[in-house]
Amino acid sequence: MQQNHFALILAGGVGSRFWPKSTSRFPKQFHDILGTGLSLLQMTYNRVKCFVPEDNILISTSEQYVSLVKEQLPNLPHKNILTEPARRNTAPAIAYGMFKIFKRNSAASVVVCPSDHLITKEELFCEHSKKILLHCENNDCLVTMGITPHAPHTGYGYIQHIEGGEGELTKVKTFTEKPDENMARQFLESGDFLWNAGIFYWSVSTFLQALESHIPDLNDSMKEHLDDFDEANEESVVRSFYPRLENESIDYALMEKARNVFVFPADIGWSDLGAWGSLYEQITPDDNRNVCIGKNVLMYDSTNNLVHIDGDKTAVIEGLEGFIVVDTPNALLVCRKQSEQRVRDFVKDVKIKQGERFV
Numbered sequence: 001m002q003q004n005h006f007a008l009i010l011a012g013g014v015g016s017r018f019w020p021k022s023t024s025r026f027p028k029q030f031h032d033i034l035g036t037g038l039s040l041l042q043m044t045y046n047r048v049k050c051f052v053p054e055d056n057i058l059i060s061t062s063e064q065y066v067s068l069v070k071e072q073l074p075n076l077p078h079k080n081i082l083t084e085p086a087r088r089n090t091a092p093a094i095a096y097g098m099f100k101i102f103k104r105n106s107a108a109s110v111v112v113c114p115s116d117h118l119i120t121k122e123e124l125f126c127e128h129s130k131k132i133l134l135h136c137e138n139n140d141c142l143v144t145m146g147i148t149p150h151a152p153h154t155g156y157g158y159i160q161h162i163e164g165g166e167g168e169l170t171k172v173k174t175f176t177e178k179p180d181e182n183m184a185r186q187f188l189e190s191g192d193f194l195w196n197a198g199i200f201y202w203s204v205s206t207f208l209q210a211l212e213s214h215i216p217d218l219n220d221s222m223k224e225h226l227d228d229f230d231e232a233n234e235e236s237v238v239r240s241f242y243p244r245l246e247n248e249s250i251d252y253a254l255m256e257k258a259r260n261v262f263v264f265p266a267d268i269g270w271s272d273l274g275a276w277g278s279l280y281e282q283i284t285p286d287d288n289r290n291v292c293i294g295k296n297v298l299m300y301d302s303t304n305n306l307v308h309i310d311g312d313k314t315a316v317i318e319g320l321e322g323f324i325v326v327d328t329p330n331a332l333l334v335c336r337k338q339s340e341q342r343v344r345d346f347v348k349d350v351k352i353k354q355g356e357r358f359v
Contacts, residue, residue: 002052010115084238151188299317
């Protein structure tokens with residue numbers, strides 16, 4: 001296994017569209033959402049350790065989730081947990097990770113991936129990732145993985161790509177964030193667009209050059225505080241400056257501006273599991289098109305529903321069509337599947353009207 005290959009797993013998000021299962025105290029990446037016996041974080045870790053040495057896998061997470069990371073990944077060295085003292089989106093989190101990796105191995109090539117996505121074709125993902133990392137070792141490129149779309153999905157970002165790459169890589173022309181349904185249909189019909197999986201590959205030196213060129217303020221802050229840090233006081237150093245950083249996504253701040261951005265088109269059975277409807281798509285429904293996760297769920301005259309019931313509770317549901325029903329010890333969600341994107345708004349209202357203990 002390549003000792004120059006590293007992975008940075010981003011595990012600091014809240015996953016509010018998976019409320020009430022996902023909460024600010026216990027977000028979705030730490031849940032066994034699919035009923036496999038493993039959390040999404042554990043599945044992601046197992047996936048990347050097939051092509052990255054375990055000592056080279058780093059987890060970026062919020063301060064409040066460090067104990068959850070240690071509990072679920074007990075063999076992970078503490079030095080491999082990067083603690084974010086404030087949520088500042090993906091650009092600062094990734095930049096911090098790259099500075100840390102560069103100090104350990106300046107010749108590193110890195111895959112950056114979210115902790116809460118699903119990939120069903122894991123062997124194929126592993127093969128692709130090995131190939132891309134080897135390419136990044138010898139080429140000045142920033143690579144993102146693009147997913148072959150099979151529907152006009154409005155919850156995903158899109159990548160327009162053109163000829164002009166090397167091998168299986170193609171040149172990125174544009175990024176578009178979550179288009180409306182009409183535009184998504186045009187994208188699908190054109191054949192020029194891929195879903196943006198948010199999985200990135202590059203050599204650490206190429207990334208740091210791009211960071212200096214396109215996000216100079218972030219680069220300067222990182223260099224000022226992390227160039228000569230001592231691991232013994234690293235967390236206090238990061239806590240001193242990190243909350244002052246701009247809230248920026250890596251897509252907007254860097255990938256949309258750089259010229260050396262390429263995409264690797266792939267069909268790896270990917271879903272970002274961004275909302276309850278995406279979970280429905282991943283589980284085989286019963287004869288009435290219901291997906292039920294729970295030990296004791298009884299459905300009567302009901303079709304096309306997603307039901308998620310915690311523990312041993314018995315649930316009897318009659319006469320529902322096209323609904324999401326999620327029951328947890330603290331909260332109950334019942335909403336139409338077509339309204340799943342409103343869950344984030346529901347969470348805001350619950351926080352204001354009912355209190356933070358429910359979210």
